[in-house]
Amino acid sequence: MSADTPRSASGVPGLDEVLHGGLIAGRLYLIDGEPGAGKTTLALQYLMEGVRQGERALYVTLGETAGELRANAASHGWTLDDIEIVELVVDESELQGDAELTMYHAAEVELSETTRRVLAAVERCKPQRxxxxxxxxxxxxxxxxxxxxxxxxxxxxxxIGRNCTVLCLDDRSGEGIDTQVHSIAHGVIELDRTVPDYGPALRQLRVTKLRGSNFISGQQDLTIRRGGLRVFPRLTANEHGADFPREVVPSGVKMLDTLLGGGIERGTSTLLLGPAGSGKSTIAAQYAVAAARRGAHAAIFAFEESRSLLLDRLAKLGMPVDEGVGPGRLMVRQLDPAEVLPSQFVNLVRESVERDGAAVIVIDSLNGYMNAMPEARALTIQLHELLTYLNNHGVATFLVATQSGMMGAGTRNPVDASYLADAVVLFRMYEHAGTVRKAISVIKKRSGTHEDTIRQLWFDGQGVHLGPPLAHLRGVLTGVPVELEPPPQPASGADASAGPAG
Structure with a gap:
């Protein structure tokens, strides 16, 4: 189909992206879903979008009354004054008297009569939607x-030929899927609603048919809030990207950049892996704060730590944050894994990149992100798409993953994302001289060289600090290191270049 084919905008945020521009105008479509899935809300948004574009809109109802429709619209803050509503429902007076108690009057029961009244309403109103x-x-x-x-x-x-785009709603009250209309309609949009064991109902939309046009296939997450229905399209990373210079994103901590072979490059992802309390979130935040101080925009998406606690903690570490959106500012977004949908989260990240121009993105943590995903396999696939998208836009991405267990070989990963990341930074806690200390090392970096050393890590009111390589300890990563004996010193006056005897 040519690019100039007229499209009919849906008025539903995100849906036109799924439809590659909207519905093809002048055709008949089926909106299929169980009661409560959002069919009426979608239909009203479609008609109101037509009114905003100066088009005539008609709503023919065979079940709900006009009053019920207006009450539904009022719950979203809408008015239907500019939409023609035609009721073809049973009148209350027809249920009285000696007439047989049926759902419809005898004159209404006949299908041809009902169809005739529908067509008469169209002839009278001449709607475009x-x-x-x-x-x-x-x-x-x-x-x-x-x-x-x-x-x-x-x-x-x-x-046909009346320049009217028609949405037919079906509530699946028959047995199974109505293949009759699926085969006849030019397009089919299905709405699903499932209730998990815990948390709110999950709603999804999928386009199963759209003659004459391509579309994004598969399940798309959606929400219904006051203000209407919103669709969060499934991300296809290869369809998005931008040119960007290959440059290093410094942390603002000299020894940390040295450990990473000069720093982290734009268009790469870094996994910060370690047990709780080992410093992962602080290091990730350090990169975000440093980017904002250089005049760039950075964003932190926090699934566990509250926004106020994070900002207070950073201030105490000598990293006060100028919070907000735009160059030189850091945005902190607190998310609830039980409430946010996977594609909804991806959409928030996209907005930070495309609308706000974020150069550094922190996802803290993958554990919370995983809890928002119903399937581990789906998490890996979607995470791959998200990281590819961010890399294509030149974003430096930092993923925080908390391992279960505190020390040594007993730690376990919540999800294996190490192969997806371009760099992996490992954090450990170890016992030494009667104290619990933190260690940091780099175990992978695709974009260049890095140190193979293990360094001590600590924080204070002046920020992040790294010590020299822990060359005097063996077994730091096990949690209980062993002090190595210092090498023998040459005798006074002896040739220091000579090796040990024998």
Whole structure:
């Protein structure tokens, strides 16, 4: 299909990206989903977007009343004054008297009569956008699949050439998926709602069919809040990128940059791995604060530590933060793993990069990110896409991963992301001279050389400090190192260049 094919914007944030520009105008679409999945909300947003563009909008309801629709809209802060609403529901007076108690009056039960009234409403209003709610009522009136299919085909033929885009809603009240309309409609959008063992209901959207156009396939996360439905498209990293100079992102700590062979490069990801309390989050924050001090924008997404506690801790370490969005500022975003959806988090990261221009991104931690993902395999795939996207935009990304266990070989990784990262920095806690100390080392760096040493790490009111290589200790990574005996010193007056005898 050519690029100038007219599109009909959905009015739902994120959905047009999934549809590669919106629905193709002048066609009939099926919006399929169980009750409570968000069909009516999506339909109202679509019609209101048409009104904003100066188009005539019609909502034909066979189930809900106009009052119920307006109440639903009011809960989102909307008004439907500019949308024509046509009710084809049973009148209360028809349930009184000697008439047989049925859902519809005898005149209404006939499918052809209901269809005629729908078409009459379209002829009168001449809408450019229309919603028919819902097909389940027509299916009940038809009483046979053959008659039902013929009526849907007749509706489709009726709208051809009328420059009207139609959304037909279906609540899946029949047995299984209604393949009749799936085959007839130009496009099908399915809405799903699942309730996990803990946490809020999870909502997803998928486009299963869109004739004449490509689209982003698969499940897309969505939320319904006051203000409407919002879709978070699945990230496809190869479709995004920008040119950027290959340059080093310094930490602001000389010995740390030395350990990393000069520093971290733009367009790379660094995994900070170690037990709780070993200094991972502070080192990651050091890079973010240093970037902001150089005039760049940085963002920290914190899944565990509260925003206020993080800012207070950084201030006590001599790293006061000018919080906010834009050059020279650091944005701290606290996230709840039980509330944030995986694609919603990816969308927040994209906004920081594309809208705010973030040069450094910190994800603290992967443990919280993993808790937001229903499947470990999905986490690895999505993390790969996210890191590729950030690398393509020249962002220096820092991932914090907390290992279970405190010292030595007993530590375990929550998820193996080491092969995804371009650099891996290992943190350990060890016992020495009656105190618990911290150690830092680099075990992987794809973009250049790095030190193979293990250095002591500590923090105080002046910030981050690294000591000289712990050459006098063996077994630091086990948590209980052994002091090495110093090498023998040459005798006074002897040739210091001579090796030991024998």
């Amino acid at each position: 229309m919603v028919l709610d819902s097909l389940s009522e027509l299916r009940l009136l038809a009483q046979s699949s053959l008659r039902y299919r013929r009526q849907i085909l007749a509706l489709k033929q009726f709208f």
